[in-house]
Amino acid sequence: MKVIATSKLTKFFGKTRALNGVDLEVKQGEVFGYIGPNGAGKTTTIRILLGILQANEGQAQLLGQDAWQDAVGIHRQVAYVPGEVNLWPDLTGGEVIDLFVKLRGTNNSSRREEMIERFDLDPSKKCGTYSKGNRQKVALVAAFSSDADLYILDEPSAGLDPLMEKEFHECVGEVKQQGKTVFLSSHILSEVEKLCDKVSIIRQGEIIESGSLKDLRHLTRTEMLIETRKPVHGLEDFKGVHNVQQKDLEYSFQVDSEELGRVIQHLGQFEVIKLESAPPKLEDIFMRYYRGSGAEE
Amino acid sequence: MRRGLFNKAGVNARLIFRRDRWRLLFWILGIFLLTVVVAFAYTELVPTQHERMVMAETMRNPAVTAMFGPGFGLDDYNYGAIMGHQMLLFTALIVAIMFILMVARHTPGDEENGRIELIRSLPVGRLSNLSATILVCSGACLVLTLLIGLGLYATGIEGLDLEGSLYYGLVLGATGFFFTAATALMAQLAESSRGTMGFSFGLLGFSYLIRAIGDVGTEALSWLSPLGWVIRSEVYVNNYFWPIGLTLGGGLLLVGLAFYLHTLRDLEAGFIPTRSGRKTASPFLQGPLGLGLRLQRTTIIAWIVGLFVLGASYGSVLGDLETYLESMELIQVMLIDVEGFSLTEQFLPMLMSVIAIIATIPVLLLTLKIRGEEDKNRTEHFLARAVSRSRVMGSFLLLAIVVMIGVLLFGVFGLYSAGAAVMEEPISLNTMLKSLLVYAPAVLAMIGLGVLIIGFAPRRTGLAWLYLGYSFFVVYLGEMLQLPDWMARLSPFGHIPRYPLEEIVFSTLIIITLIAGGLMALGFWGYNRRDIYG
């Protein structure tokens, strides 16, 4: 079952086009990573999914209902952590958590105490005195102590220390175990790599790549280091080989994943005595996409 | 060290000036035009010496003293004396409001939005933002002084001589500086821009009240109020400098204090400390309504008390007014043109319209609060959960309407209880209630306008305030300046029957209420279909 389905979402702010034909599909039980550089349109997408902004064109459906029309009904099954958590300075963290749980309509706060403990939050402090990370924790506690079907998280670990980040990862793992769906926008690549089943990359309002992590790895290059007895020739001209560097009979270069087999075959003629390869890193994918022409900032 | 604290204040001041040049221009020109237009209006209104002397006679009454301050130059009531007496205090109030808004916008306002943090991480002195704000505001005061001083002189109206005109401008400039300084100090005490505005407007209202009570009775009280000082320079008549010096000196002292506290204080924290609080939400904090009430309870209580005090201070004047009017046969002749009403009753509608408009301020604040929440990215907490937009808007609206009833009632109670205590023939509570509550539809119309703006032009909430300011102007000064009728009719307050002098026309009240309802419905519709920005 599709938990989130959008087609051709387009959003203008005045003349600037923040989203341009965004198609997303998230299935039940998936942890879906949504990544892209600053200003790419992640938060805008999430706000459309939540019915806070209205798309100029295109459809967005959550849990089979229209994101704009049926917002209130949908939200009873959604837990949301905003990218920038702004709270009322005069209220305490505990009050805000209770209020948030109440506002969702379903009165299930059985896990509240457990979550407060896990995230090491002092609920008696006024929100005005909380650090950024602590405000983030308030939103996380409220989200994970409620019993939702879909968790929408906008850069949720920004501002968390490593210990809390780990706790957060465990929370995501737990809800995934229960078959819940998670939509996670993030900048932290290791986090996405660790948590997500599928990712979409957005840049300048357009989805430029979507698929499982495995699929994406195919798009990248493997780092190779070889040493041969005979000098290698023809490597530079080989299709899919990049950045060849030579030091005596040691060569280092990168190979497009789909060309790997043919390159290895070619190298066989030169009596390889050492071959090291580093697996493609997700980071490389991002760098390649983020640095695409005209990227913002 | 010193230099370090103020480092880059100039750059900062330029930034503030750039961001606010239109705002400043609008305010200064507005005040200037108002002053000059009113000066000309008086030449039309009381063209002859005889009429001016009659006017002077009406000025010798306590109700007028409470409103404008003690009369001076009444023996030769020329245009200079008239302006200095009837317009200066009112204009000084507007100037004070202008500078309170300017300072509150830049010191705590920018801190809240995180702009200062960004700027302070650059090589910029700790006091740079505060001093830059004060610098820009002082510059604006100077411009205002010169513009108004020279402008009034340039009108060439008889009696508006150069020295008096410059003093007139100087009083306004000094008042502006004083309230710049006072607000800068309040910004150090309060944590938020709303708190700063609350404290500063509180100070302004208190100054006005203390002065009114002092001017009518115990003069010593007036000396506690900066607004009491300004009128004592008796511009155009005596041109005393020392009250101006006192205002400027007081301002400098407050600036020094503000700087001192600012160096002690942490960014974004006020001196009024925060206690640790409840771990769980109380049963009241269940939704937007409970939250709205919780966030604004202090404001609400303060305004209710404020309206009570305002009512009471007007009420306490009624007794003096009664005795005074009885002793003055001349005025009795002038005023009794409405059969069957006591003289004090004839003053009632005027008092009520002023109370009603002042009571609209907290009501409009509450109505527009939802917009402030949106600015601070806090409405998404509701909308991303199972709360509809109508419920969010409805909660804030309901709160505004309840508070409207509260402040109006308490205004009347204050007026009645003080009035009953000092008058020989008290006006009945029933009459007072009716004469104020007839204004409820007009206040509702202002709420309706607020809701409409939130639904369709969320960045233009200033329009609601502008409209309220206009209403205040036509109601407070309209009659005195004999402004054309249609000007008052542009404001809902101008349509309200002046009970008890006029019959209550229910059809008018119902129409205004229906218009208010229509505006609200439109606003809801707009709010339900527009983008929310946070």
Ligand SMILES: Nc1ncnc2c1ncn2[C@@H]1O[C@H](COP(=O)(O)OP(=O)(O)OP(=O)(O)O)[C@@H](O)[C@H]1O
């Ligand atoms: N209310 C708004 N008015 C005008 N432009 C906006 C508004 N909100 C967002 N934008 C623009 O839309 C684009 C997408 O912004 P968005 O906040 O969705 O980016 P993001 O991917 O969440 O970035 P980040 O990683 O920095 O959070 C940006 O160019 C931004 O400037």
Ligand SMILES: [Mg+2]
């Ligand atoms: Mg974002």
